[in-house]
Amino acid sequence: MNLVVYVSDALRTDHVGCYGARRVCTPTIDELAATGVRFDQAIAAAPWTCPSTTSMITGLYPHHHGYLHWDAALDPALPTLFTVAAAHGYTTGSFVFDENYLFKGFPDANVAGTSETLDDVVEWLRAHRSEPFVLWFHSWATHMPYDIHHAERREWLAAKEAIIEGIQSGEAAALEALREGYARSVERSSETFLAGFLAELDALHLREQTALAFVSDHGESWGERFVDKGAVKGTYHMHGATIYDEIVEVPLIVSAPGRIEPGVVQSQVSLVDLAPTLLDLGGAALDGLDGTSLVPQLDGADGADRDAWIVATDAGRVSQLALRRPPWKLTVHVESGEEEAYRLDVDPRERESVPDDVPGELRERVYRELEGLEQPELTAEEEAAVTTRLTDLGYL
Numbered sequence: 001m002n003l004v005v006y007v008s009d010a011l012r013t014d015h016v017g018c019y020g021a022r023r024v025c026t027p028t029i030d031e032l033a034a035t036g037v038r039f040d041q042a043i044a045a046a047p048w049t050c051p052s053t054t055s056m057i058t059g060l061y062p063h064h065h066g067y068l069h070w071d072a073a074l075d076p077a078l079p080t081l082f083t084v085a086a087a088h089g090y091t092t093g094s095f096v097f098d099e100n101y102l103f104k105g106f107p108d109a110n111v112a113g114t115s116e117t118l119d120d121v122v123e124w125l126r127a128h129r130s131e132p133f134v135l136w137f138h139s140w141a142t143h144m145p146y147d148i149h150h151a152e153r154r155e156w157l158a159a160k161e162a163i164i165e166g167i168q169s170g171e172a173a174a175l176e177a178l179r180e181g182y183a184r185s186v187e188r189s190s191e192t193f194l195a196g197f198l199a200e201l202d203a204l205h206l207r208e209q210t211a212l213a214f215v216s217d218h219g220e221s222w223g224e225r226f227v228d229k230g231a232v233k234g235t236y237h238m239h240g241a242t243i244y245d246e247i248v249e250v251p252l253i254v255s256a257p258g259r260i261e262p263g264v265v266q267s268q269v270s271l272v273d274l275a276p277t278l279l280d281l282g283g284a285a286l287d288g289l290d291g292t293s294l295v296p297q298l299d300g301a302d303g304a305d306r307d308a309w310i311v312a313t314d315a316g317r318v319s320q321l322a323l324r325r326p327p328w329k330l331t332v333h334v335e336s337g338e339e340e341a342y343r344l345d346v347d348p349r350e351r352e353s354v355p356d357d358v359p360g361e362l363r364e365r366v367y368r369e370l371e372g373l374e375q376p377e378l379t380a381e382e383e384a385a386v387t388t389r390l391t392d393l394g395y396l
Contacts, residue, residue, distance in 0.1 A: 003134045003278045008189050009143040011216035013251050015186045024183045026190040036255030037298050039389040041268040043308040044218045047247040048240040052217040059289030062311040069316040069386045082108035082274040086135040088284040094136035095121045115139045116149045118196050129204045131379045141193050143216040147186035160394045167223040167232045209279045211256035219247045222357045236395040243310045243322050244350050268305040316378050316386045322364050330358050
């Protein structure tokens, strides 16, 4: 069975029809969910692409795999979705938003082009249609700024600056225009990119032989959490600086016609479960990870909520560690020791922090994890390199 991961970067669940969106039209995503399994509580391991995506391919949380910035080194001994699949005879390939960032130097990721159009991936599918393959397609169509290719650097940076200035202004009209632009990008992502991708799989008669996971690496915000809008300096403050649910709750749909019956999984899962699930579907089970295979849930078994760790980073170090255990979510700011805690069943928007009410066992679990936290030590030169890379991507 072929294995495909289609990532729609920065996609919020509340902007997808099958997750309850009313103002956004996403029939292609909705149809994929109707014919596959939709996970209603899928939690990203980190609030931005670099550590989150690495968790998706390793099955490890960010503070365990250590890939916390774009120039970090991933332990070559760690198995990934790509290395395990290649060892089991799969052809592997990936298409990314920028070849200088995602999966650069990762063994067997085989970055074959960008995802700014479908042209390269269509050519790749046609070339490898007769082989079992693992394919990763990471689209930035839903990543700000919208409607502009990342390769168009001058226009891209100007549009990004306009968005940040709109947020900093605090004007309702600017925020509404930003949200409208995002909604339209979600519709285009669904009805142009995903629809075109699925149409090519159909044309090549590959759908019946393919397990496809449609997912996002994190969500998005528009400065709502900042009282001082002037504090919003870049993309980092839209996703990266905070780990509220609008940033870490993501869509996850798994479709495998003829193998998986339609259904909905309401229990909480984590994106560290993605790689072990896909490899299990492909007959290449991988154990001993933070994540676990969700194949039983795909086959209709009831599943209890699983703990989900969420790790925020700043300048290549862990800055926040959270444990989401419904109905609770406890976050500790690593440097200051400040705690935030939310009872999600009564406060789903995380407006009133009640750390004094957190169950003792939950707090003990978080602090045990913090005791084992190993922070990377970066030189001044390395810190400057991290800042430069994040600035280049518009995060700072």
